[in-house]
Amino acid sequence: xxxxxILARLRGRLGxxxxxxxxxxxDHTAVVVRDGILDTLRFCRDDAELRFDLLMDVxxxxxxxxxxxxxxxxxxxVYHLYSVPHNHRVRLKVPVEQDAATVPTATGLWPxxxxxxxxxxxxxxxxxxxxPDLRRLLLYEEFVGHPLRKDYPIDRRQPxxxxxx
Amino acid sequence: xxxxxxxxxxxDEALGWARKFSIFQYPFVTACCGMEYMATACSHxxxxxxxxxxxxFSPRQADVLFVVGTxxxxxxxxxxxxxxxxxxxxxxxxxxxxxxxxxxxNNYATVxxxxxxxxxxxxxxxxxxxPESVIDGLMKLQDKIATGAQRY
Numbered sequence: 001x002x003x004x005x006i007l008a009r010l011r012g013r014l015g016x017x018x019x020x021x022x023x024x025x026x027d028h029t030a031v032v033v034r035d036g037i038l039d040t041l042r043f044c045r046d047d048a049e050l051r052f053d054l055l056m057d058v059x060x061x062x063x064x065x066x067x068x069x070x071x072x073x074x075x076x077x078v079y080h081l082y083s084v085p086h087n088h089r090v091r092l093k094v095p096v097e098q099d100a101a102t103v104p105t106a107t108g109l110w111p112x113x114x115x116x117x118x119x120x121x122x123x124x125x126x127x128x129x130x131x132p133d134l135r136r137l138l139l140y141e142e143f144v145g146h147p148l149r150k151d152y153p154i155d156r157r158q159p160x161x162x163x164x165x
Numbered sequence: 166x167x168x169x170x171x172x173x174x175x176x177d178e179a180l181g182w183a184r185k186f187s188i189f190q191y192p193f194v195t196a197c198c199g200m201e202y203m204a205t206a207c208s209h210x211x212x213x214x215x216x217x218x219x220x221x222f223s224p225r226q227a228d229v230l231f232v233v234g235t236x237x238x239x240x241x242x243x244x245x246x247x248x249x250x251x252x253x254x255x256x257x258x259x260x261x262x263x264x265x266x267x268x269x270x271n272n273y274a275t276v277x278x279x280x281x282x283x284x285x286x287x288x289x290x291x292x293x294x295x296p297e298s299v300i301d302g303l304m305k306l307q308d309k310i311a312t313g314a315q316r317y
Contacts, residue, residue, distance in 0.1 A: 139274075140239050147273040155271050159238050161245055162281040 001049060001088050003028035009049065010090075014040055019095075029091040037079075037094050038104045044081055044090065045109055052081035052090065055106065058116035060124040064150040074098040075126055079106070096126060105131040123148035181311035184228070184254070186216035188306070191227035193247060196234025198261040201293035210296045215303050224250040229306065230283075235263035236276045248283045254316050256286045258306060261293050268292060 001009075007021040010030050017036025022029055032040045044052040057080040063069040073095035082089050094103055105128040106113035117128040118137035125146035128134060136143065143158050192202060205212060212218055221227045224247045236244055248257065259279055262268040265288045267277035279285060286309055289302035 138239075152273070155273075157238060157273055157275075157277075159276070159281075160242050162241060162276065 001086055003088065003090070006050065006088060006090050009047075010040065010043075013047075014043060027091060028089075029093060031093045031095065034094050034096060034103060037077075037092065038106070038109075040092060041079065041081075041106055041109055044092075049086075050083065050090075051085050052083045054082040054084055055110040055112055055116070056080040056082045056089075058106070058113060058120055060120050060126055060148075062124060062148065062150045075101060075124060077103050077120065077126060101125060102127040102129050104129050107131060122146065125149060177315045178311075180315040181313070184315070185307040185310040188215065188217040188229050188303075188310075189219055189221045189227050190217055190229045190231050190258075191222070191224050191247070191251070192220050192231045192233055193244060194231075194233045195236060195240060196261075196263065198234045198263070198293040201296065202231065202233045202260060202299070205296040205299045210300065212300065212303060215300070215307060217303060224248075225252060227251055228255055230255065230257045231260055232257065232264045232279050233260040235268065235270060236279055236282075237274045238276055239274075241276050241282050244279065245282055256306060256310065257283055258302060259285045259288045260299070260302075262290050263292075265290055 003023060003026065007023070007028050007030055011018050011021060014036065017033055017040055019031040019033060021031070030040070044050050059078050061076045061078065062074065063072065063076065064074055075096040075098070077094045077096055079092040080089070081092065096103060103126060105117060107117070107130070114131070114133065115137055117131055118133070118135060120126050121128065121134055122136040122138050123146055139147070140160060142160060145152055194202060204210070206218070206220065217229070224230070230248055230251060232244065259265045263270060263275070264279045267275050276282065287302045287306045289298055291298050294302075
């Protein structure tokens with residue numbers, strides 16, 4: 001299915017849950033409201049014409065100090081979907097405010113979301129409501145903060161042993 | 166030079182000569198430098214010429230700890246424990262710039278040189294070091310083993 005047709009189908013079937021859609025260099029993206037993301041993901045997975053059976057990645061972007069978005073929602077949670085039967089892709093973005101950095105979990109739809117969301121929690125500190133086991137995935141438990149946030153100092157280290165620099 | 170001194174230094178030389186040609190290494194491979202380490206350790210460069218051809222995958226049987234690749238802060242306690250498990254006499258080679266200084270990783274994750282955790286005998290810079298550099302480092306290590314004070 002053509003990328004713009006995917007976006008048109010999402011807009012047509014999900015209505016107000018889709019904030020906007022855009023295309024950049026052949027990458028098609030839909031921006032989704034937070035409360036509608038589970039409906040959108042489920043529709044993408046189950047709709048016969050879309051059949052996005054593979055959750056490729058869940059990641060996030062910190063737009064702190066990003067030109068034009070200083071006042072807007074700080075984070076975007078990004079879902080990369082791929083359909084094996086149809087060989088097409090789409091990206092879904094969910095804007096999230098800093099004060100309410102939570103998104104409903106997708107572990108009920110794709111089991112792989114478990115680890116992917118743990119990584120996003122580890123690196124960005126975005127919580128996933130309903131996640132069965134929201135612990136750090138890569139860093140150690142003693143680590144304080146979330147290193148991929150733009151306000152985390154780039155060279156702040158938290159050694160377990162050795163000099164504390 | 167007294168008789169006793171003369172005798173002791175000769176025993177040291179014999180021991181040093183034996184030890185420098187029986188380098189049983191423990192390769193602690195964590196990153197891309199491992200590929201270059203494997204290239205060096207294979208037959209084309211033949212480090213068996215230096216008696217270093219037999220890696221032991223147990224720290225208890227190894228003399229030289231080859232730290233090959235970036236060490237993260239999460240990995241640092243593991244490296245320290247491996248080092249502590251090795252029997253004396255033991256030496257450490259820092260293989261590649263990441264182990265020497267942290268390399269270009271100046272961030273939350275990377276140890277800024279393994280010498281902040283364990284003592285290092287030979288530093289081999291490079292990203293990754295060419296096999297020639299590794300062999301050069303190995304020969305420097307041999308000199309250090311042979312000429313240093315022997316513990317027995």
